Amino acid sequence: MVSVIPEPIKSQSKTVCVIGAGPSGLVSARELKKEGHKVVVMEQNNEVGGQWLYQPNVEEEDPLGKTKTLKVHSSIYSSLRLISPREVMGFSDFPFTAKEGRDTRRFPGHEELWLYLKDFCEVFGLREMIRFNVRVEIVEMVNDDKDVDDNIKRWMVKSVEKKSGEVIEEVFDAVVVASGHYSYPRLPSIKGMDLWKRKQLHSHIYRVPDPFRDEVVVVVGCSMSGQDISIELVQVAKEVHLSAKSLDVPPGLSKVISKHHNLHLHLEIESLEEDGRVIFVDGSCIVADTILYCTGYLYKFPFLESKGRVEADDNRVGPLFEHTFSPFLSPSLSFVGIPRKLIGFPFFESQAKWIAKLLSGKTSLPSFDEMMQSISEFYIAREAAGIPKRNTHDICDFNYCDKYADYVGFPHLEEWRKELCMSALLNSMENLDTYRDSWDDDDLLQETLQNPYFTQLATL
Numbered sequence: 001m002v003s004v005i006p007e008p009i010k011s012q013s014k015t016v017c018v019i020g021a022g023p024s025g026l027v028s029a030r031e032l033k034k035e036g037h038k039v040v041v042m043e044q045n046n047e048v049g050g051q052w053l054y055q056p057n058v059e060e061e062d063p064l065g066k067t068k069t070l071k072v073h074s075s076i077y078s079s080l081r082l083i084s085p086r087e088v089m090g091f092s093d094f095p096f097t098a099k100e101g102r103d104t105r106r107f108p109g110h111e112e113l114w115l116y117l118k119d120f121c122e123v124f125g126l127r128e129m130i131r132f133n134v135r136v137e138i139v140e141m142v143n144d145d146k147d148v149d150d151n152i153k154r155w156m157v158k159s160v161e162k163k164s165g166e167v168i169e170e171v172f173d174a175v176v177v178a179s180g181h182y183s184y185p186r187l188p189s190i191k192g193m194d195l196w197k198r199k200q201l202h203s204h205i206y207r208v209p210d211p212f213r214d215e216v217v218v219v220v221g222c223s224m225s226g227q228d229i230s231i232e233l234v235q236v237a238k239e240v241h242l243s244a245k246s247l248d249v250p251p252g253l254s255k256v257i258s259k260h261h262n263l264h265l266h267l268e269i270e271s272l273e274e275d276g277r278v279i280f281v282d283g284s285c286i287v288a289d290t291i292l293y294c295t296g297y298l299y300k301f302p303f304l305e306s307k308g309r310v311e312a313d314d315n316r317v318g319p320l321f322e323h324t325f326s327p328f329l330s331p332s333l334s335f336v337g338i339p340r341k342l343i344g345f346p347f348f349e350s351q352a353k354w355i356a357k358l359l360s361g362k363t364s365l366p367s368f369d370e371m372m373q374s375i376s377e378f379y380i381a382r383e384a385a386g387i388p389k390r391n392t393h394d395i396c397d398f399n400y401c402d403k404y405a406d407y408v409g410f411p412h413l414e415e416w417r418k419e420l421c422m423s424a425l426l427n428s429m430e431n432l433d434t435y436r437d438s439w440d441d442d443d444l445l446q447e448t449l450q451n452p453y454f455t456q457l458a459t460l
Helices: 023-034 110-123 224-233 251-259 344-359 368-384 398-406 415-430 442-448
Strands: 015-019 038-042 134-141 155-161 167-172 174-177 199-202 216-220 239-243 263-266 269-272 277-280 285-287 290-293 311-313 316-318 333-335
Touching (some): 015 023, 023 038, 023 110, 216 285, 224 239, 224 251, 251 263, 344 398, 415 442
Parallel strands (some): 015 038, 174 333, 199 290, 216 290
Antiparallel strands (some): 155 167, 277 285
């Protein structure tokens, strides 16, 4: 019997444009570089970090973010601290460890995560691939022909150098969209909203509590940001009224409300009146100075001209196979960082590895029909589970992350990572105002810190 040794697959090098130098864009650039691709990262700001690059000056931004192009990308507010412990957040080979002279808290402030991303960029030599202060205006297919082979599809990227105004048009073999989804405000539809004469803003431009001193503020939305901002505002505002879909809130929020005489919980708003009244669905009413919408964000890709092949409809970006590839445009167009409510950085890394290997020809996607069938089954399952369309990309499932990792041979999430994440989540629900500084999983934490992930990689 003659054994045949298969020839090694020759890696194909592609020119790839990565849009955005936040966490998902940086790890995409690294994985593409490792696979031998020629990478250009286009970043509209003057530094890496994406959302984690704090932008304190928001005066020029529309308070409700109703413009087509936003002047401010980041929605980070000054006091923001991480909601997950630092141990779970690092990439697979680059732990997010405490460094002397920096914010060493287990749940550090936003600047510490930005510095981690800067460190990641420096250690892996990514800065040389990044063009800063460049805004992507248009991404469109050059040879837009359905009969064109997937491996021949190419993309024209039109960008503008923000300082000089110079317009550049370039052609790439592939485009990775890593532009984030926490910038464009998602607003509710409330009767009288357009006629209400007093101050209205979205949390996208909230930075510090001082401008709301002695005001009556209505915070719409009971998400983590709505809760966090309400706790901060209650220290300076005359009254804070938190409007939620239900009065059945986690114990941690109930405890906080009981501690502050000027923090009140309401159901949703029925209408806004021109005289400043805010009427809630239960008929109760207050007169407010400001309404602050903590109502989430929209997926938007204003630069992408896909002729309807990929669209954001009611906050569902699709059709996308595994939240990453358009069956019509894969593998030359991909998205990294779309899913929410998961341990983000390792997941983005697994996405980046899959894309890089696909582009180099080392692996392949299912057929068009198989991808479309998978997407259809996913949508049907979400609908059957009662999950609204707008929450299509909310994962909330460690098993999905492991299943995704199997596509590219990426390691499953470590058990310690899952356990620490769940421990922090449960603690936050019970102790909303203290969970970042007081926890009861110290034994698990100390055991985790002896893992080779921390003991061997922490010196990077």
